[in-house]
Amino acid sequence: MVGELEFEKPVVELRKKISELREITKEADVDLTDEIEKLEVRLEKLEKEIYENMKPWDRVQIARHPNRPTTLDYISLLFTDFFECHGDRNFGDDEAIVAGIAKFQGLPVTIIGHQRGKDTKENIRRNFGMPHPEGYRKALRIMKQADKFRRPIICFIDTKGAYPGKAAEERGQSEAIARNLFEMAGLRVPIICIVIGEGGSGGALALGVGNHLHMLENSTYSVISPEGAASILWKDASKAKLAAEKMKITAPDLKELHVIDEIIPEVKGGAHKDMALQAEAIHHALVQSLKELLPLTEEELIANRYEKYKQIGEYAVQTDNEYISTTYK
Numbered sequence: 001m002v003g004e005l006e007f008e009k010p011v012v013e014l015r016k017k018i019s020e021l022r023e024i025t026k027e028a029d030v031d032l033t034d035e036i037e038k039l040e041v042r043l044e045k046l047e048k049e050i051y052e053n054m055k056p057w058d059r060v061q062i063a064r065h066p067n068r069p070t071t072l073d074y075i076s077l078l079f080t081d082f083f084e085c086h087g088d089r090n091f092g093d094d095e096a097i098v099a100g101i102a103k104f105q106g107l108p109v110t111i112i113g114h115q116r117g118k119d120t121k122e123n124i125r126r127n128f129g130m131p132h133p134e135g136y137r138k139a140l141r142i143m144k145q146a147d148k149f150r151r152p153i154i155c156f157i158d159t160k161g162a163y164p165g166k167a168a169e170e171r172g173q174s175e176a177i178a179r180n181l182f183e184m185a186g187l188r189v190p191i192i193c194i195v196i197g198e199g200g201s202g203g204a205l206a207l208g209v210g211n212h213l214h215m216l217e218n219s220t221y222s223v224i225s226p227e228g229a230a231s232i233l234w235k236d237a238s239k240a241k242l243a244a245e246k247m248k249i250t251a252p253d254l255k256e257l258h259v260i261d262e263i264i265p266e267v268k269g270g271a272h273k274d275m276a277l278q279a280e281a282i283h284h285a286l287v288q289s290l291k292e293l294l295p296l297t298e299e300e301l302i303a304n305r306y307e308k309y310k311q312i313g314e315y316a317v318q319t320d321n322e323y324i325s326t327t328y329k
Contacts (some may be wrong), residue, residue, distance in 0.1 A: 003067070006270070007058045011050060014043045051268050054218075056253075058243040060226060062218040063198050067272040069279075071098050071113030071156040074196065078286070079104055085142055086132075092172060094135030095157070096127045099142040101151070104286065110146035112139045112207060113156030113196075130163040136206050140180050143187060145226035152190040152290060153208040160225065162203030177206040180236065184209035185305060190293035192286060193262070195219040195251075196271070211304050212289045213259070215251040216278075217266035221259070222249035259312055286305035 004012050018039050025032045048148065062068070075082050079102035086093040098115040101108065116129030117201075123129075146153050162173055184191060191210035199208070199221035214300050215221060224232075226240035229247055248254065251263045271278040272329075 003059070005061045007050065007054070007061070011043070011269075012049055014039065014046060018043065024227055026056065033068070037151040047268060055241075056247075056250050057226070057241040059218045059250045060220055060240075060244050062270040063220045065119070065270055065272050068197050069271050069275045070118070071111075071115050071158060071196070073275055074156060074279055074282060075102065075111060075113075076282055077276060079109070079168040082111070085145075086138070088137035088141055090137060091134040094127075094132050094138060095125055096129050096163070097135035097139050099139055104154075104290075107290070108149075108151050110142055110151045110153045111156070112142055112153065114159040114203075116197075129159045130161060131159065131203060131206075132163050132168045133171045133173045136162070136176040136180050139207060140176075140183055143184065147189055148186045150189055152192065152294070153187070153210075154286065155191065155193040155210065157193060157195045157199045157204045157207050157221075158197035159200055159203045160198055161200035162206070174202075177202045181209055185210075185309075186302060188298035188301060190290065190296070190301060191305070192289045192293070194282065194285070195221050195260075196282075198225075200225060209305065209309070211293050211301060211308065212261045213308075214262045214264050214285050214289070215254065215260050216264050216282075217251050218270055218272060219251055220249045221251075221254055222247055257312075 020035060021032045021036050021039070024030060025036070075098070082100055082102040084098065085101040088094070089165045096115060097112065099112045100110070102111055103109065114129045114131065115126050117123030117126045143153055145151075160170070162177060164173075191212075193208050193210035193213045195204070195208075195213075195215040195220055197216075198204075199215075199219065201223055204221065222229075224247075226244040226247065226249070227237045230239040230243040231237045233243065248257060249262065255263050262285060264281050266281070267274045267278050293301065293304075
């Protein structure tokens with residue numbers, strides 16, 4: 001089966017067996033209704049057991065699924081009148097970033113998101129969803145346009161990370177990411193960020209400074225990939241599964257740590273199982289976020305963003321040669 005994940009094999013095999021019995025019933029005119037019903041009950045229990053008790057590495061696999069919906073998939077399902085904008089007005093156009101204007105329930109909005117390919121040819125064209133600096137500069141150009149015309153900004157995050165190649169570094173990759181972080185903090189319009197797949201390193205953060213940060217249930221958000229962390233910690237990339245458990249990179253972990261605002265429920269087995277149904281869940285999250293953010297003034301939006309990020313993590317304050325550790329929850 002194309003796209004079958006390791007932890008899903010028991011479910012896939014049982015579905016296959018049920019399908020075979022149905023074919024036998026149809027072709028041989030044999031009544032196997034009782035056997036099929038028993039297997040369906042067993043399948044329901046098995047799916048509940050597997051999908052409701054997924055390990056961090058299972059979620060990593062789903063987040064990386066080749067059929068997982070992309071930014072353009074969600075744009076077609078959630079918005080109308082999408083008009084894509086190209087280029088950073090400096091070097092060129094980076095197809096790893098999609099940016100443009102659309103309408104959400106009649107409201108003009110700006111949409112920006114990472115875009116990976118669905119096949120090898122498209123992945124090469126879009127650099128596997130890993131942007132160059134011109135991609136981030138394009139994103140910032142469109143954000144500033146949104147700020148000028150008072151359009152809410154919706155960012156879809158889905159990248160392994162910014163492209164680390166020599167050409168990208170020569171054109172100012174680090175500066176482009178840092179500039180986005182700086183500028184997004186001060187934009188005067190609502191910014192809603194949603195991690196729809198992998199949220200990797202600074203490449204994800206460059207689209208992640210918002211008033212609300214949501215994650216799909218089986219997405220990941222981390223400073224480094226599990227393989228990268230395992231290579232650093234244990235000098236062994238094969239320990240990625242262990243690293244995923246230690247790093248707290250899943251939506252449930254990050255919600256508990258107050259890094260994200262809300263977890264958007266996923267279709268059982270992952271968003272790729274039913275793209276339209278998954279879009280409905282995202283639609284609901286966007287409606288709620290806009291309902292909360294649109295009434296806020298420009299000053300309140302900026303202050304809201306500042307308070308959100310100030311309250312993440314732990315830091316030490318020095319007073320009279322003593323350090324006081326403060327944790328915000």
